[in-house]
Amino acid sequence: MEKIKIGIAGFGFMGHCHADTLKTIDEFQLTAVADINPNQLRDAPLGVNVFHTMDEMLNGADLDAVIISTPNLTHLEMVEKAAKAKKAIICEKPAAMTVEEFDKMTAVTKENKVLFTVHQQRRWDTDYCIMKEVYDKKLVGEAYVIKSQLYGFNGYMHDWHVFPELGGGMLYDWGVHLIDQILNMVNTPIESLYADLKNVINENVDDYFNIMIRFKNGVMAQIELGTYYLTPKRAWFIGGDKGSAVIDGFAGEGKIVRTSHLLQNVPGKITMTAAGPTRSFGPAAPGLLIEEPLPQVQVSHRDYFLHFIRSFYNKEELMIKPEEVRRVLCIMEAVRESAKTGEAIRFE
Ligand SMILES: NC(=O)c1ccc[n+]([C@@H]2O[C@H](COP(=O)([O-])OP(=O)(O)OC[C@H]3O[C@@H](n4cnc5c(N)ncnc54)[C@H](O)[C@@H]3O)[C@@H](O)[C@H]2O)c1
Structure with a gap:
């Protein structure tokens, strides 16, 4: 099975948590991280490409998937960019600020036929x-x-x-x-x-x-x-x-x-x-x-990512489905x- 090349947008508290988890899972290759605050990038793992914006990361790195761990207000914009770039998406919760925003996210991810799920790992x-x-x-x-x-x-x-x-x-x-x-x-x-x-x-x-x-x-x-x-x-x-x-x-x-x-x-x-x-x-x-x-x-929360891998390879139905996220x-x-x-x- 080929490794899933993944990038993290927003390398703050959760971005770092995700990087720590991903390095314990062989099926992932953390390829890039992006953060508008350069201080957050200082401890990016060795060999991982660093970028200052999502646009730069999507243009500059070879990625299959992205994790969006920026503040909540930015999620819609990030999902739209990642979907249009045809990346599978794991978005941090709350996926959106409103149901209306979330509907825009599901529309753009469906239109671009990308896998879209939310990190509701609890x-x-x-x-x-x-x-x-x-x-x-x-x-x-x-x-x-x-x-x-x-x-x-x-x-x-x-x-x-x-x-x-x-x-x-x-x-x-x-x-x-x-x-x-x-x-x-x-x-x-x-x-x-x-x-x-x-x-x-x-x-x-x-x-x-x-x-x-x-x-x-x-x-x-x-x-x-x-x-x-x-x-x-x-x-x-x-x-x-x-x-x-x-x-x-x-x-x-x-x-x-x-x-x-x-x-x-x-x-x-x-x-x-x-x-x-x-x-x-x-x-x-x-x-x-x-x-x-x-x-x-x-x-354990690591199971969330193991499950994501199976869904990414179409071996399992998504467990955190957009309609469930919407209901919340x-x-x-x-x-x-x-x-x-x-x-x-x-x-x-
Ligand atoms: N699933 C969970 O258990 C859990 C736990 C904590 C936080 N979260 C979620 O994770 C997300 C991030 O929260 P956090 O606590 O890590 O916040 P944080 O402030 O620690 O990190 C956010 C990072 O995003 C960066 N950023 C902001 N705007 C950006 C942009 N436009 N492009 C690139 N980078 C940008 C900031 O510089 C910062 O480093 C939120 O949606 C939050 O709700 C989820």
Whole structure:
């Protein structure tokens, strides 16, 4: 198999991450990098051609594919250039600032018959893949609620991320991944969405969101992100009619909990708590709850690129399809609308 000659446009934080990953994969040959800031090019890997613009790179290097890792506002222009130059494209997320922009991208990539996908690599996160398996294999029965929570302690954003017009803010950042994960997991039409979006400590861009998605199959999903919660965690909860599954941590630490009693209409035993007596919310009687381990998964973000190679050689269907990327962008627009109006948005 011939190596895929690939160039990276935008050699900042993600551009460097991509270069590090590509050098671990034999099927890629990192051929060129381009960045308008010469300082970013100083540590370009030896033997790789360096350019200052996408145009120079497309004209000056022999490439099969490009990765676009420039700030969000520039993605449309970059995709248009790469498509017209007939290169396969991996664009960083969010692919576009709006659905309208994304439609222009799909049009130009279709017109030029180039492979077009987006780096929504968090479909290969360990915590997510474990919960997807819990959901798909009905390990807690029929799920009725899913919570995906990400809390951090460093609310301040940096560089272009603090400017809304450049595509800053957390909805464009982690929001894309967290929404994509839920849509990929539940994979059912959406009935409605209700959301809040706040600028807690950043003046211009959102740094908090809380999104409720009601799916047509009855599942209610909640996606909550706070950059300034000061109680960091990455947590999941899936409630089903045969048990509950929890995760706390990116490594997927957690458990499945079951009971043989809960759904059999057995009256709860009254127990005393600091808040008074209760049948349902006190400590469970010994033996009532059974804990089981979560399924194990072996995944890494490198798998995203291994999958891309198979799609590039037509051996596998694209996993991050343009229509799925578009759906995430539609949700993001609905989130902004719901947060602005305080109303639920009817969907699909
Ligand atoms: N998939 C992920 O997990 C993930 C994580 C972080 C960032 N991102 C995405 O990656 C992209 C880049 O983010 P970043 O954090 O690396 O930003 P960054 O600021 O660190 O890097 C962007 C680079 O692009 C360069 N640049 C800007 N305009 C350019 C142009 N017209 N031509 C060539 N180079 C140009 C800048 O000089 C800079 O070096 C964004 O779309 C961001 O959302 C994705």
